[in-house]
Each structure stands twice: as C-alpha cells, then as structure tokens.
Amino acid sequence: LHPNHPNLDYAYYLKGLATFNERGIMEKYTKQEINDRDPKTLRVSFNAFKELVERFPTSRYAKDSTQRMVYLVNTLAMHEMHVARYYMQRKAYVAALNRTRYVLETYPNSSSVEDALVTMISAYDAMDMADLKADTLRILKTNYPENPMITGKINEDEKVWWKFWESLY
Secondary structure, three states: OOOOOOOHHHHHHHHHHHOOOOOOHHHHHHOOOHHHOOOHHHHHHHHHHHHHHHHOOOOOOHHHHHHHHHHHHHHHHHHHHHHHHHHHHOOOHHHHHHHHHHHHHHOOOOOOHHHHHHHHHHHHHHOOOHHHHHHHHHHHHHHOOOOHHHHOOOOHHHOOOOOHHHHHO
C-alpha cells in the first residue's frame, strides 16, 4: 500500500472485507457457525478495520468498519467460548478457565462475558474451588441478575438437545 495514496482508507477497507466473509459456501450448506472455524482470518480482518479507523477516523468507511469490528470481537469471543465448552465437556477444567479468562481480559465488552462467567463458575464447581466459585457467582449476580444460574429459571423454549452447556447450570 502506498502511504500517500488518496484512497488508502478504501484499500484498508477492502483488505478487511476480503477476509470478513461472514458465511462461506461450505458454512451455508453445513450450517457451521462462524465461531466454529479457525479465527485467524477474523483477526486479520479486525486488524485491517482497526488500522483504517485509527488512521482515518473521518473516513466514510470508518463507521462501517467500527460496526464490523464489534461483530468480529463478538465472534472471536464466541469462538473462545466454543473452545472453552469443548474443554468443559472433556473435563479439562483448567484449560476451560484459561479460555474464559482470555475472553474476560481480551474481549471485556463482548456479548460472551456472561457465558464466560457461567462457564468459570461451572469449572470452579467441578474442581471444588468454592471460594473462587462464590466470587465469580457474586460478579455474575451483580452484572447479570437475570441470568438463569441466578434466577434458577431456564426458558423452556431455549431447552434444546444441542445446548449441552445448559447442563452446566
């Protein structure tokens, strides 16, 4: 990229779009979720949009890039939670905790924070770490008082066979 080109912002925008593909043809037919796949291209896309927003905050592509960055952050966090749930299923609780901590530290504004806290509580419970479980439960209760783990109510419409993590409640 030529640093003095008048359309450099557009070049960064296209670079981000090139790897942003929300659903590829295989995902469309296999019903694979975007967070199930390797997140490398999502990070590349995020970095391109981030560079555009930082270098060209008044660009006409900045608003769209910012919205795409929010989507990508949420998707990257969901990917980490997908892996954490896999580790929980395999009873690799320390690995699951590491993934959930990574979500909380790296993506603190993502939509996966609540899920990360629930998974942490379940992992602490499985490892008989009552103090850490209680601390995390307090944080969950403070920030998400309507969470089913707090209220004890799980909407019957949300109980489907493939949501195995509900058994973590």
